Amino acid sequence: MDTQISVIGAGGWGTTLANLLAKKGYAVKIWSYEKETVESINLNHINIQFLPGIYLSDNLFAFTDFNDVIPNADIIIFAVPSTFVRNIANQILPFFSQKKEYKLVTVAKGLEYDTFKLMSEVLREILPKNVKIAALSGPNLSSEVAREFPTGTVIASIHEEILPELVAIFQTNYFKPYAIFDERGIEICGAVKNITAIAIGVCDGLKLGDNTKGSIITLGLTEMNRIGKHFGCARKTFFGIAGIGDLIATCSSKLSRNRSYGEKLAQGKTFAQIKIEMHGMVSEGVWAAKSIHHFAQQNNIDLPLTTQIYKVLHENKPMNEAISDLLTLI
Ligand SMILES: NC(=O)C1=CN([C@@H]2O[C@H](COP(=O)(O)OP(=O)(O)OC[C@H]3O[C@@H](n4cnc5c(N)ncnc54)[C@H](O)[C@@H]3O)[C@@H](O)[C@H]2O)C=CC1
């Protein structure tokens, strides 16, 4: 297979996608922020920190130097958490050749805090025009995909012409990408559902019942729609697998880091304790709650769920109070 594929970011999701493609026969290069992860992948074919328990293909090679992964790539999967996207995009910029075209797929689920930009927008602002950008988002808990559980996902881009190739590259008998054109819509879905997942974790930690969770998930979907309207997204995207599909998967899964972040908080753990227990993994919803709360305030959008979760996470509001305030508001 001649297409050169590189993955930037060797967390759980970057490693899972890299491994999926390597198992299809591509010689995949993956860049890792941590040197130990490079050693773990190259020497032992495992990503012990971020994807334990999954044997990685011999076709997957890890690096810490961007010069080894960017210049010759045809397709780049950009899989660093949203808070690092701008910084890493600036770092890879000098390594692009002007003589060829690149396709870059962003898979992070977040919104930039101070600019309220989506990840595709941050990347387009920084990277040259010969890098055509797409986004991938869906109910895609990495360790389930890595174990080849049947999974759907959505790939979207303003460059419609690149979608058929991207769909074909990612498709396997257990991973099915659907192409749509609402790039902003799927990115908003991915960022916003994490806030609801934290709220559901709080409900689990407080041992509230399924009725409460049913109301909160419904509210999460409503808020997704409200924010999406401001970003000019298509309403139907929120009722597709990147929207309600991912909301259901993340809110109901024991594997979700966002859901378990809320659960640990409600069990009385401190932010510092939770950070240690997460072993370097991210809970994007913590930052999404902050950025989307401020975006909503500035644009007069009523988002009671996001507001309450923001107050719990960033203003130390007691969780019981937040949930009961929320349920009297809806
Ligand atoms: N893990 C999953 O199931 C899924 C994750 N995503 C999204 O993918 C994105 C990446 O998350 P994961 O792969 O889960 O990461 P992770 O939570 O498994 O690991 C954290 C990642 O952050 C990197 N990192 C730490 N400090 C850094 C720095 N200063 N600069 C650059 N990178 C640094 C680590 O090397 C590691 O790759 C997130 O936006 C997440 O929401 C999307 C779908 C599924």
Ligand SMILES: O=C(CO)COP(=O)(O)O
């Ligand atoms: O985005 C995800 C599933 O679609 C992963 O969710 P967590 O980051 O909460 O683990």
